[in-house]
Amino acid sequence: MTRIDAKFAALAEKGQKAFVSYIMGGDPDMATSLEVMKGLPAAGVDIIELGVPFTDPMADGPTIQLAGQRALEGGMTLQKTLDMAAEFRKGDDTTPIVLMGYYNPIYSRGVDRFLADAKAAGVDGLIVVDLPPEEDDELCIPAQRAGLNFIRLATPTTDDKRLPKVLQNTSGFVYYVSVTGVTGATEAQAANVGPEVARIKAATDIPVIVGFGVNTPEKAQAIASVADGTVVGSAIVSKIAAGESVEDVLAFVKTLADGAHRG
Numbered sequence: 001m002t003r004i005d006a007k008f009a010a011l012a013e014k015g016q017k018a019f020v021s022y023i024m025g026g027d028p029d030m031a032t033s034l035e036v037m038k039g040l041p042a043a044g045v046d047i048i049e050l051g052v053p054f055t056d057p058m059a060d061g062p063t064i065q066l067a068g069q070r071a072l073e074g075g076m077t078l079q080k081t082l083d084m085a086a087e088f089r090k091g092d093d094t095t096p097i098v099l100m101g102y103y104n105p106i107y108s109r110g111v112d113r114f115l116a117d118a119k120a121a122g123v124d125g126l127i128v129v130d131l132p133p134e135e136d137d138e139l140c141i142p143a144q145r146a147g148l149n150f151i152r153l154a155t156p157t158t159d160d161k162r163l164p165k166v167l168q169n170t171s172g173f174v175y176y177v178s179v180t181g182v183t184g185a186t187e188a189q190a191a192n193v194g195p196e197v198a199r200i201k202a203a204t205d206i207p208v209i210v211g212f213g214v215n216t217p218e219k220a221q222a223i224a225s226v227a228d229g230t231v232v233g234s235a236i237v238s239k240i241a242a243g244e245s246v247e248d249v250l251a252f253v254k255t256l257a258d259g260a261h262r263g
Contacts, residue, residue: 003096003124004149004172007046008207008228017228018173019044019220019260020209021236021253022100024051025084026076028240033071034084036240039097039250041095044257049231051128052081052101060130061235065243078105078114082121089122098125098172103139108149111139115146125149125172133165140169146150153177155198156192163203163236173207176198176233178214178223194226217259232256 011018022141027033042049053071057064085097088092091140099118106114106128118126126143133140140150149172156179158166167174178193197208210223211231223230235256239249 002097002147002149002172004047006094006095007096008173011046011229016261017227017263018207018210019045019224019257020047020049020098020229020231021045021233021256022049022051022064022211022233022238024053024071024237025081026066026071026074027051027067027237028070028082028243029074030080032240032246034087034158035246036249037084037088038091038255039246040093042255043250044205044261045095045253046229046257047096047098049098049100049233050081050085051233052105054098054102054105056104057102060236063237063241067237070241077111079117082117082123085123086117086121093122096101096124097122098149099123099126100127100129103128103131106139108162111142115143115148118148119146123148125151127151127153127175128167129153131166136169138185144169146167151175160199163200163254165205167200167206170204170206173209173228174204176200176208176210176227177212178210189223190226193223197227214256217255219260220259221263224260226232227263230260230263 017067053068053076143150152166152170152177153170153176154166200208207228209229210227214223214230214232215235
């Protein structure tokens, strides 16, 4: 059982939905993003998605793209992102960490080396948005063997024919992308999301978490009420981009987490 599995089991016992937050590693600098990361669990975050900056982030909207650019300009690398996870683990051995990014930096490092280093750093799962199920032998299967969850994205265009393929080797949770397009572009609507989540849950026992287009406590509550939890990324990254203090960012995160937990 991974930390992700254990977290969902603990939430289920409490009858509570999950709140997942995304931050970009190294944005605006490594020290600040690490400080934010360390404060997330106390702000109510159940699972942390830690972004690995990449030069060509095709699934990300302007907010996350700019965060990645800031991080890269500040010298952030895959290794430093793993260092952040390892530093976080020194004070927190229970909150799951999911690395979210693209395959190129992993491929450049070498899959076997990357997986060993990620496991050693205390990473629990991976979301690699540009590796389809047809490429599962590339990273997904080796990751599962290494004890890491491989979390797959489903979207409004994932029809009943495609869904079994998407779910085939997914573990930890399914990340349902509530809107077509890039991150932060459109607001999610619970009325649209609910039937899609139900369709996915009919095909798997894995928790279904909804992200993209969730940016207020009310929206977090509404979306969590029709899923197993919700993810917020761009709204948090926007606060960091605006230069808000770590305390103010975490206070905002807490309002989102409270909303999701009421879902």
